[in-house]
Amino acid sequence: MARSRENVLVIGAGMAGLAAASRLLEAGVEVSILEARARPGGRLATLDAEGLSIEAGAEFVHGTPEPLWELLARAGIATVDVGSGQVDVGTRASEPSPASEPSLAEMAEILEAFADADGSVADFLALPSTQARWSPEARARAATYVESFHAAPVALASARGTARAEQGASASSESATFRVQPGYGALVRALAAPLGDRLLLDTVVTAVRWERGRVEVDARTYPGARMRTFEARAAVITLPIGVLQLPAGAEGAIRFTPPLPEATQHAIASLGMGPVVRVVLAFAAPFSTGPGEPTFLHTPGEAFSVFWALPGKAPRASGSPTMLVAWAGGSNAAALSGRGARAIADEAQGVLARALGQDEAALAARCTGAWVFDWLLDPYARGAYAFITAGAEDAADTLATPVEDTLYIAGEATCSEAIGTVHGALRSGHRAATQVLVLRTLDQGPDGPYAPEGRYPREGA
Numbered sequence: 001m002a003r004s005r006e007n008v009l010v011i012g013a014g015m016a017g018l019a020a021a022s023r024l025l026e027a028g029v030e031v032s033i034l035e036a037r038a039r040p041g042g043r044l045a046t047l048d049a050e051g052l053s054i055e056a057g058a059e060f061v062h063g064t065p066e067p068l069w070e071l072l073a074r075a076g077i078a079t080v081d082v083g084s085g086q087v088d089v090g091t092r093a094s095e096p097s098p099a100s101e102p103s104l105a106e107m108a109e110i111l112e113a114f115a116d117a118d119g120s121v122a123d124f125l126a127l128p129s130t131q132a133r134w135s136p137e138a139r140a141r142a143a144t145y146v147e148s149f150h151a152a153p154v155a156l157a158s159a160r161g162t163a164r165a166e167q168g169a170s171a172s173s174e175s176a177t178f179r180v181q182p183g184y185g186a187l188v189r190a191l192a193a194p195l196g197d198r199l200l201l202d203t204v205v206t207a208v209r210w211e212r213g214r215v216e217v218d219a220r221t222y223p224g225a226r227m228r229t230f231e232a233r234a235a236v237i238t239l240p241i242g243v244l245q246l247p248a249g250a251e252g253a254i255r256f257t258p259p260l261p262e263a264t265q266h267a268i269a270s271l272g273m274g275p276v277v278r279v280v281l282a283f284a285a286p287f288s289t290g291p292g293e294p295t296f297l298h299t300p301g302e303a304f305s306v307f308w309a310l311p312g313k314a315p316r317a318s319g320s321p322t323m324l325v326a327w328a329g330g331s332n333a334a335a336l337s338g339r340g341a342r343a344i345a346d347e348a349q350g351v352l353a354r355a356l357g358q359d360e361a362a363l364a365a366r367c368t369g370a371w372v373f374d375w376l377l378d379p380y381a382r383g384a385y386a387f388i389t390a391g392a393e394d395a396a397d398t399l400a401t402p403v404e405d406t407l408y409i410a411g412e413a414t415c416s417e418a419i420g421t422v423h424g425a426l427r428s429g430h431r432a433a434t435q436v437l438v439l440r441t442l443d444q445g446p447d448g449p450y451a452p453e454g455r456y457p458r459e460g461a
């Protein structure tokens with residue numbers, strides 16, 4: 001069994017892992033990043049689809065969260081404002097109508113009121129006082145929004161936790177939404193480049209043995225599924241909560257020896273991992289979503305509750321496709337998940353045809369391709385993003401607390417103020433790196449583990 005020794009191991013090369021590793025490296029800490037996939041980025045993955053960039057995972061920048069904008073600026077990556085045109089279509093209406101301003105305003109009030117509520121979103125919406133104050137339309141819109149945008153079944157989602165995440169998703173006084181022009185993949189490349197061969201791809205962590213000040217990590221590497229053990233002073237663990245929640249012995253579960261502290265285990269178990277099914281539909285000819293070409297087309301009550309057009313909608317050359325995203329989150333996504341790409345794509349086309357009052361077969365005939373991303377089935381994510389469940393309002397903060405100054409858990413699920421977002425993941429990575437660096441400062445005696453000739457030098461150093 002090959003062995004190597006490092007100062008700090010970072011497990012997972014999504015936004016949190018890349019951010020933590022970059023910070024540590026900048027501070028002179030020897031770091032190795034172990035990533036299961038053949039690419040960095042995790043839930044940031046930009047694909048080339050018929051000449052257009054499409055996102056399998058995150059697509060938007062919500063608001064103007066400082067560290068993310070700073071990174072984008074440093075990497076010279078442009079963003080575009082997505083626009084805010086919204087239309088509602090009834091389940092079988094042929095005439096989309098602009099989303100009613102009063103119901104949008106009422107929904108915003110409901111989301112704000114979550115902040116003072118105990119229990120789940122469903123509990124809050126069912127309260128007589130809630131029913132007396134807000135219209136059924138606004139309550140239904142709020143429920144659909146939480147299921148869709150937060151990917152959180154309303155019966156499970158904490159009202160207070162959702163309010164907090166909602167503030168974090170806006171992340172600024174202006175709650176505009178932006179798109180990373182070349183795709184989030186460009187940011188991943190910019191972050192990964194300086195890490196060089198410290199970033200080990202195709203390296204699937206299977207076990208973590210730890211004691212205060214020392215970590216051993218077993219990983220399966222390809223080709224040949226060779227086992228390798230890495231040793232370090234500390235580990236930053238950025239595994240998605242869906243992976244950490246796998247029961248012992250399940251395919252993909254990571255064995256911690258000794259087990260993580262009870263409070264940490266409890267926090268992991270009590271967070272929710274929201275399912276999302278995202279479909280990108282390509283059309284041979286420009287596809288109109290109605291008068292004014294709204295950005296978002298809401299289809300409440302359907303399996304896919306919102307559609308939006310991707311940039312490049314106007315053909316760049318004759319025959320260029322037009323692309324639409326069909327989005328299902330929460331309970332809808334859980335019901336769709338596992339049905340297979342063909343069935344899911346057909347369902348998306350069916351909803352779109354009904355929403356626009358078009359013939360389903362005719363619409364299907366115009367569709368030249370579909371990309372289906374069923375995140376619940378992704379073995380290295382096991383869902384799209386985390387949400388705070390009722391009663392677990394402190395879970396993210398518990399996870400952000402270092403374990404014996406040795407294991408530092410990061411990732412979007414550990415950032416209570418921006419859970420489920422790219423900037424939440426980024427902040428968590430920076431937070432974990434800072435925690436490691438503070439300890440390093442304390443430990444930097446002549447024999448300390450972080451001293452240049454310390455106990456765990458890089459192999460061959």
Ligand SMILES: Cc1cc2nc3c(=O)[nH]c(=O)nc-3n(C[C@H](O)[C@H](O)[C@H](O)COP(=O)(O)OP(=O)(O)OC[C@H]3O[C@@H](n4cnc5c(N)ncnc54)[C@H](O)[C@@H]3O)c2cc1C
Pocket residue numbers: 011012013014015016017034035036037040041042043044056057058059060061062203204205206238239240243252254276278375379380381383384385410411412413419420421422423424425
């Ligand atoms: C469909 C979808 C749409 C989204 N839309 C948005 C959006 O518009 N805006 C926004 O802000 N956020 C959005 N998000 C959320 C955002 O993508 C995530 O919050 C963020 O990217 C998570 O980063 P992370 O580093 O915490 O986790 P990840 O990116 O999941 O990184 C964890 C890494 O750990 C690796 N890993 C897993 N298991 C192992 C193992 N055993 N060994 C080694 N490595 C392992 C994974 O491969 C992964 O690379 C979206 C997510 C999805 C799925």
